Amino acid sequence: MKLDIQSLHERFGNMFEIELLKELFEYGNYMEVEEGFTLMRPGGYIRTVPILLSGSVKILRADSEGREALLYYLGGMDSCAMSLSCCLDRRQSEITAIANEKTKLIAVPVDKIEEWITKYSTWRQFVFMTYQKRFEDLLGVIDQIAFQKLDDRLLGLLNRKSKQCGCSVFNITHEELGNELATSREVVSRLLKQLERIGKVRLSRNKIELLDTAKL
Amino acid sequence: MKLDIQSLHERFGNMFEIELLKELFEYGNYMEVEEGFTLMRPGGYIRTVPILLSGSVKILRADSEGREALLYYLGGMDSCAMSLSCCLDRRQSEITAIANEKTKLIAVPVDKIEEWITKYSTWRQFVFMTYQKRFEDLLGVIDQIAFQKLDDRLLGLLNRKSKQCGCSVFNITHEELGNELATSREVVSRLLKQLERIGKVRLSRNKIELLDTAKL
DNA sequence: TTGGCTTTGTGACAAATATCACTTTATAGC
DNA sequence: GCTATAAAGTGATATTTGTCACAAAGCCAA
Known part of the structure; x- marks a missing residue:
């Protein structure tokens, strides 16, 4: 082309x-x-x-x-x-x-x-x-x-991604998120679980859905 | 003037x-x-x-x-x-x-x-x-x-200061260093003590002497 | 020299993050 | 439906950093 x-x-x-x-x-x-x-x-x-x-x-x-x-x-x-x-x-x-x-x-x-x-x-x-x-x-x-703790940074990253692509569902692995935040996969997994428990995201394999986008 | x-x-x-x-x-x-x-x-x-x-x-x-x-x-x-x-x-x-x-x-x-x-x-x-x-x-x-841990950052900061002023003795409080590194005074005090123990600095009130400047 | 202030030292914890060693789950390809 | 593989979950534990509370030391000024 x-x-x-x-x-x-x-x-x-x-x-x-x-x-x-x-x-x-x-x-x-x-x-x-x-x-x-x-x-x-x-x-x-x-x-x-x-x-x-x-x-x-x-x-x-x-x-x-x-x-x-x-x-x-x-x-x-x-x-x-x-x-x-x-x-x-x-x-x-x-x-x-x-x-x-x-x-x-x-x-x-x-x-x-x-x-x-x-x-x-x-x-x-x-x-x-x-x-x-x-x-x-x-x-x-x-x-x-x-100045921020990892959980906030993670949430912030997801929000940025959401703005970036104009949608609230991402196909991304915890591993990759870990890289972008300069931390390990396990830590991201745990934090995401926390975020899921308090209703900020919904998790499935290779996919993260950001709820609560109103609070941007 | x-x-x-x-x-x-x-x-x-x-x-x-x-x-x-x-x-x-x-x-x-x-x-x-x-x-x-x-x-x-x-x-x-x-x-x-x-x-x-x-x-x-x-x-x-x-x-x-x-x-x-x-x-x-x-x-x-x-x-x-x-x-x-x-x-x-x-x-x-x-x-x-x-x-x-x-x-x-x-x-x-x-x-x-x-x-x-x-x-x-x-x-x-x-x-x-x-x-x-x-x-x-x-x-x-x-x-x-x-990517770096606080002790390295502290040492790095001292080195930068040294370059900046062209000398290896600073009049600065732990409190101020804490600010510049976005951490607390106590943490800086402790890390400085460590650095003193391994011979990287010499401490006195309101003053820090950077030894070992060869390793810049 | 005696207070009064600033600076530093430190113990005892608490919290956050990192690491290791697995297990479990999902899914794509056969 | 199997099975290999990637992805995610999780307990146990270590390390790093933060916080609180208070003691000690240095210094200035009256």
Whole structure:
């Protein structure tokens, strides 16, 4: 499948000027990836910055022992400040990026990123906005892990997921949740059971239903 | 005391062009603050972004119950991405900024920040660099609190302080360290005692000496 | 030197989280 | 319907961190 400039225009028309759209179309690399596809691994060099067209991507931080922690989701027309930051510095990736669902995106090469920053004020805006959004996300993560207990963090994560996908039922294992919260599967299982007992979720294999969404 | 453009030039001459320096001089508000001075409180509106000339400032995140966690230090010619972010969005501050020592800085008003971004490419560079630096700092904080245990975090904090001030002796109370690590005074006292027992620090009232600095 | 204040030390617990070693349950594929 | 495998449940126990209550030590100021 190929991208056409018409749909680019529909998506970004009131955000980017037509010249920028043309350049995006010309130099950006259109990709479609399936759920679970790994877009980025720590240590890999980054030469492009992704801009999402549809779907979502989760960005995780990993430590040296293989534990992980969720940083944020990309969705909508988001882009990733980590890649930006790494790109502009020509540094290696320090994060993992995994497609959360079937996702369409444009990969923009580094040199264009920089070129466009001086050339298009709307692009500059976009880059700033990206940094700000991600900055806030990271602050949110810090709030969570510094000040909240695991059960609240777990509930918070489920709520975020719910917002992210617009539904209240997820197909996800306790193992995976454990990863995103940088804890173990058993702990997640136990906490989920607690949450089920007090009526916040309903559990079944590979599936968690978030009740009580009113309290968002 | 007043700032003169000559010293501005000495400090930022190979970073900013002369026109920008003139504007900095004209519109920036020069300040000298003493150790402990609170530059910013959560909830306060931010209309200026600080650029440090000398000294250092620590940036803390606070939760609703008054607990705090250290985010990063500003020093050198640093600026604060939080203020940037808040400023450009006209949002309220979500952090605390406290002078770590006698500190000289220029407070730049919001509208100039934005104006200069389109006007001076060196300023743009500076703003980007600031975002990137702080972004990395936040990632570092996340690594620490997500993956490390308190004793390592404490040691890490002492090491950072050591780098920050260029010396290995600090005048600081356990209480304050507790704040920066978002834990209690007792816990810090105990961990410090442990560290003393294994020869990593030497303790006395209001003072901590970091030994073993070779292992940085 | 004598209080009075701040800082630090510490015992005794409580709570939260991590880890290990299993068992049980669900489900997909034969 | 079986069976292999992934996923989830759970008891026992260890470790880490938090809390409370109070004692001891250092320091300043009258």
